[in-house]
Amino acid sequence: MGFSTLLDIIGSTMIGGTILLILFRMNDSAVENHYLNSGELIVQTNLISVVELLEYDLRKIGYCQNWEDAPVPSEALLEATDTSISFLTDVSTTVNQFGDGNIDTLRYWVGSPNDVDVRKTPNPKDRMLYRQVNGEAPLYSNMGVTQLKIVYFDALGYEIPVSELIVSAAAKQPLGVITMQIDITVENTAAYGDMEDEENEVYSKDKSAFWRQIRLAAPSLNNR
């Protein structure tokens, strides 16, 4: 084995090693990109699922298939805070999409980021979203909701402070809510490469999705 052969081996090893390093880096990038895209898909899917669910139910505030039994519009909302809402409606069933004709109480709320179930996830801000029909056990899912904020407005378009709504609900008086602004932010519960940094709140900042809608509180009864 001559000197030139030795040079060939050293040269090809160096070139091969460089190519391997490049390939490893490319592999790392590909994996990262794949995870990021997957994370984005998860965020988008979760957001759309949450929004579709909320829209479907909130459109029916105050609705009842037996219209004679529908609640008085001003009394359709039972309780309202910036993170929860409870209202009267006729919940659709798989048998009858228009409801069974009996008034139900439907409640939505988000849990705390410190709840046991969501503390298992790397994202420190995600919360459980709960949906409860009448007195049944609440159904819940961690869809990566980090914000569910509801702002309420009266007939003249003025914001109603949540403290007033709480007092009215406790006294079983009409809440006076005519329109609502609903803000939802969804983040990945376990995004790729992110580190928990509560102080700077950098988790998944570039992997969150936001949705906002302003709607009538009780469109089904607005004409009465």
Next chain:
Amino acid sequence: MGGKAILLVVISFSLMFTVVKYNSTNTTAQATERLTSYYVKTNAHNIASSAANIAANELFRNPNWSGFGHDTLYMNGGYAVLTVNNPVNAKAKFDAKAVYSFFYAGEKITEESRVNFILNATNYSRFGYYTKNWGTGYLVTGDTIDGPFHTQGKLNTLGSPVFLGKVTTKAGLKMVGNSYGYGAANPEFKGGYETPVDVPFTLNTSALEGIATSGGKLFNDPSGHNLDVRLKFNSDGTVDWSTKKTGTSSWTTPVNADLDTLTTNGVIWNKKGNIYLSGTVNGKYTVGTAKSGGSTGNVYLEDDIVYRNDPLKFVSGGTTVTNPDCEDMLGIVAEQQVVVKDNAANRNDINIHAALFNYGGGISVEGISSSKPNMGKMRIHGSLIENTAQTTGYTNGAGYNQVIKYDKRYRHSTPPAFPSTTSYEIVSWFE
């Protein structure tokens, strides 16, 4: 040897990257597809909602509207199919089923959405308070109006009165604040506010007379005189009735009659004259009178006129719910107005359970003046419909302190043949 190995490694990685790239692209595409799907669903829903709103608007403008002449509306790249059927206890049910299609990456995505609404005649009794003429008076801080409110005039508020039901006006709203010791202009419309809404004030007395003639009880003096009729309802389902010619003083001997026999459809109507009313109602009836001249067309309340059970159950905070034990219902229709008689029975509170229809004026108190003594409370549990509000009490305490509480059953149920408007309203909206 080394070169071949590198070549194999590069080929292997290339294959791997190809797979990863494919998956990555696929994932990105799926995220877009999710949004596209939501966009298509939203568009379909918007089309259905718009079509339903267009149909509803046509019906508000013309109650006899029967459709566009075609059942498909094209809009925003999709179309909606309108269908109509007649449900029980309602005028009509409109169903707008929308279809929207969208091409994404060469693939056609189609979504369906539906909105339907039920339409019914607007009955005056469903208003907690209807007044054709509001005038120049104000509702002020401390006033609470229960149930839906409507006026054909402009509503004036001073400070922050509370409206528990939906408020509609034809001529708008004037909010005044920081005057006469009242606070800022901040009326509370708990059930919403809408203007302009036109609900004309009409009364078809010949229709009521016809209903009373066929299956009800029609009082009519055979010699053509104006007739006064006295009705005292009894809790056992009977009524003691007597009559006299208007302007005379002699009542006939009271006749006790079973109401199921006296009026099978629940309508008791005086062709022309006045009605004197009191008692405890057992059943569902509408009592009223037409006018003929200036001193007729009135329903005089001689004492309490109440149901066997109060239609309201009072709960905490001063609010009320419907009392399930109350099955009785009364409509009082006066072509002129309902008047509380100035007598001993009425000088210490009066309780009225009824929907009161005052076509010529408003509920009033006979001989009321600021020098009269305090007569306690006038409690109306039902609804009040009037042409023009009248004075029932004064701020110095004379007369009555009026309390009107809405009987929520009137939202969807009415006393027999109680007057309706010529327009319709949406009573249910599903989307």
